[in-house]
Amino acid sequence: xxxxxxxxxxxxxxxxxxxxxxxxxxxxxxxxxxxxxxxxxxxxxxxxxxxxxxxxxxxxxxxxxxxxxxxxxxxxxxxxxxxxxxxxxxxxxxxxxxxxxxxxxxxxxxxxxxxxxxxxxxxxxxxxxxxxxxxxxxxxxxxxxxxxxxxxxxxxxxxxxxxxxxxxxxxxxxxxxxxxxxxxxxxxxxxxxxxxxxxxxxxxxxxxxxxxxxxxxxxx
Ligand SMILES: C[S@@+](CC[C@H](N)C(=O)[O-])C[C@H]1O[C@@H](n2cnc3c(N)ncnc32)[C@H](O)[C@@H]1O
Numbered sequence: 228x229x230x231x232x233x234x235x236x237x238x239x240x241x242x243x244x245x246x247x248x249x250x251x252x253x254x255x256x257x258x259x260x261x262x263x264x265x266x267x268x269x270x271x272x273x274x275x276x277x278x279x280x281x282x283x284x285x286x287x288x289x290x291x292x293x294x295x296x297x298x299x300x301x302x303x304x305x306x307x308x309x310x311x312x313x314x315x316x317x318x319x320x321x322x323x324x325x326x327x328x329x330x331x332x333x334x335x336x337x338x339x340x341x342x343x344x345x346x347x348x349x350x351x352x353x354x355x356x357x358x359x360x361x362x363x364x365x366x367x368x369x370x371x372x373x374x375x376x377x378x379x380x381x382x383x384x385x386x387x388x389x390x391x392x393x394x395x396x397x398x399x400x401x402x403x404x405x406x407x408x409x410x411x412x413x414x415x416x417x418x419x420x421x422x423x424x425x426x427x428x429x430x431x432x433x434x435x436x437x438x439x440x441x442x443x444x445x446x447x
Pocket of ligand 1 (some may be wrong): 230281282283284305307308309310311312313314331332335359360361362378379380431
């Protein structure tokens with residue numbers, strides 16, 4: 228892995244020590260759960276507005292959280308943090324599973340706001356928030372990932388899939404948002420590539436907000 232010193236410093240500052248995080252959670256899980264749920268509920272009216280206008284909907288975040296918790300996945304990657312709504316749900320799932328979330332954002336202001344949200348919710352020990360270009364970082368980060376949530380630039384959806392599908396752990400799943408509201412031709416190309424890959428069981432879930440979350444899970 229060839230992360231630059233700056234990126235590593237950002238990751239260290241935002242993620243804290245894994246061991247510290249695990250100790251903090253052990254025996255205090257209920258308190259953390261109450262704190263995160265209260266924060267998500269308090270912020271609920273804010274998502275989708277102003278600086279938070281790009282965040283996924285509450286019900287979709289909750290569905291991703293429940294999926295990750297139910298599978299017990301520990302190694303989570305998100306591409307496209309924005310201000311951190313989905314990362315709060317996924318980071319909370321990582322905390323419950325004694326795992327970690329790595330999340331990537333290219334915009335410094337959104338990244339900074341996400342860090343504030345992670346700290347306020349008490350989830351910063353479970354989240355490595357990287358500031359950088361995911362086009363490069365998804366190649367540099369080694370994996371394997373048990374769960375990937377793809378929610379960044381739509382024109383790169385097919386490239387992200389091609390770069391990341393080989394880094395999924397056995398039985399791991401790759402999720403991508405907004406596939407029913409394609410904002411770039413590459414989204415449809417990505418959907419076709421995932422559906423036609425025999426190594427994956429792929430479906431589109433539109434029960435939440437209607438944005439459409441594709442879920443492609445390794446068969447082996
Ligand atoms: C739809 S928003 C993510 C929303 C977030 N997942 C949530 O639900 O809270 C997409 C984000 O991807 C970021 N992004 C776009 N291109 C990127 C790139 N090449 N590398 C990293 N982040 C990128 C944008 O700056 C934007 O904040």
